[in-house]
Amino acid sequence: MSAEEVLLSRAKELGAVSAGIIEARRPNGLDRFYRWLDDGCNADMTYLSARREAYADANAVLPGVRSMVVLAMPQETESLAKSAFPCLESETGETSGAVRGRIAFYAVSEDYHSRIRRTLKQLAQTHRELFPNGKCRGVVDTAPILEKDAALTAGLGYIGKNTLLQCGDWGSRVNLAVLLSTEALHPTPGQGGRFASCEDCRKCIDACPTGALSESGLDARRCLSYWLIEHRGPIPDEIASRVGNRVFGCDVCQDVCPHNRPVKPVYIDVNAVLRMTEDEFQTRFGSTPVSRCGLDGLKRNAEIVLQRNQTLQNSENKK
Ligand code: B12
Ligand code: SF4
Numbered sequence: 001m002s003a004e005e006v007l008l009s010r011a012k013e014l015g016a017v018s019a020g021i022i023e024a025r026r027p028n029g030l031d032r033f034y035r036w037l038d039d040g041c042n043a044d045m046t047y048l049s050a051r052r053e054a055y056a057d058a059n060a061v062l063p064g065v066r067s068m069v070v071l072a073m074p075q076e077t078e079s080l081a082k083s084a085f086p087c088l089e090s091e092t093g094e095t096s097g098a099v100r101g102r103i104a105f106y107a108v109s110e111d112y113h114s115r116i117r118r119t120l121k122q123l124a125q126t127h128r129e130l131f132p133n134g135k136c137r138g139v140v141d142t143a144p145i146l147e148k149d150a151a152l153t154a155g156l157g158y159i160g161k162n163t164l165l166q167c168g169d170w171g172s173r174v175n176l177a178v179l180l181s182t183e184a185l186h187p188t189p190g191q192g193g194r195f196a197s198c199e200d201c202r203k204c205i206d207a208c209p210t211g212a213l214s215e216s217g218l219d220a221r222r223c224l225s226y227w228l229i230e231h232r233g234p235i236p237d238e239i240a241s242r243v244g245n246r247v248f249g250c251d252v253c254q255d256v257c258p259h260n261r262p263v264k265p266v267y268i269d270v271n272a273v274l275r276m277t278e279d280e281f282q283t284r285f286g287s288t289p290v291s292r293c294g295l296d297g298l299k300r301n302a303e304i305v306l307q308r309n310q311t312l313q314n315s316e317n318k319k
């Protein structure tokens with residue numbers, strides 16, 4: 001087996017749904033990313049604009065980089081769903097009178113950053129065995145790498161109108177990760193395309209509760225996922241009125257996609273959130289993606305869900 005085959009089959013052994021190799025050079029989608037930043041679509045995620053130049057050249061992440069092994073890892077729900085989210089959950093999602101808030105699917109498990117970093121460490125070990133003098137570095141999400149663009153170029157799948165990478169049977173329910181290498185690895189043929197698997201469908205665009213999606217991409221200034229996870233401080237009324245029962249993240253544009261299998265929604269009791277202490281928050285959510293918004297953020301979101309519920313109940317009572 002060639003070194004490339006060894007790395008790719010090891011990635012699969014370690015759980016990757018799909019893996020490919022690309023040359024480390026100026027990303028194909030870089031100009032698109034720059035236009036997106038220039039249009040202000042990154043909202044106040046300044047960690048994207050502040051590293052604008054670094055996205056052009058992966059040497060900023062690993063000096064001497066020549067190749068990237070790109071991985072799509074499946075999202076898991078089973079492991080923590082029951083232990084971290086015991087407040088309320090039933091087969092039907094009904095909740096014995098309590099007010100429930102929905103948690104995004106990707107967040108109902110151990111934080112994917114920790115889980116995938118362990119996988120990348122094991123893949124790095126294989127890289128060391130193959131190339132004792134080579135260097136490598138595994139990254140997931142937080143480095144200035146355009147991961148969807150890398151996955152598209154590596155032939156891992158297609159980019160849908162919901163802007164996410166769709167990967168075979170897993171649809172968009174995958175997380176992406178990259179192992180950067182100083183070795184000149186042969187690239188895998190890229191065959192992905194934008195909207196190639198969407199054809200005339202536009203369900204995600206039509207279903208988005210805030211109109212954040214269009215055929216030209218996603219505007220984070222309108223995306224609930226941005227407001228509920230990334231944004232610090234109050235949420236404007238116009239956006240809050242569209243939050244519905246979401247207390248962390250948003251899955252609408254994935255749930256409606258015909259390429260995704262249906263998932264069982266997971267809810268938490270928003271009153272339990274409002275009573276929660278920092279210690280309880282850490283115990284329950286510290287190792288999950290929910291920790292990203294902090295207890296203040298989760299309480300802010302829970303308050304919005306609760307208020308909406310009260311308004312709905314008041315109007316029911318008036319009937
Ligand atoms: C910033 C960010 C967000 C922002 C903005 C999202 C966005 N769509 O850009 C917010 C906070 C809203 C967000 C939300 C979510 N995110 Co996010 N996010 C990121 C992050 C850090 C950067 C994304 C980025 O660069 N956006 C910039 C814009 C311009 O990207 P874009 O429109 O998709 O276009 C790019 C490519 O698609 C490609 N491209 C697109 N079209 C074309 C056409 C051609 C011709 C070419 C050549 C290239 C090309 O080039 C562009 C530049 O890279 C990545 C991790 C990473 N380092 O990449 C995770 C990432 C995209 N997020 C992820 C996830 C899971 C989510 C959520 C599902 C979480 C949730 N349930 O709430 C939602 C989904 C919302 C959505 N529909 O996108 C996963 C996506 C996995 C996948 N299957 O694609 C990633 C990859 C994290 C990871 N490591 O797994 N996220
Ligand atoms: S995550 Fe929700 S708000 Fe954001 S684009 Fe998708 S459907 Fe719209």
Ligand code: SF4
Nearest residue numbers: 160161198201204257
């Ligand atoms: S819902 Fe339809 S348009 Fe949106 S990503 Fe899925 S297939 Fe494409």
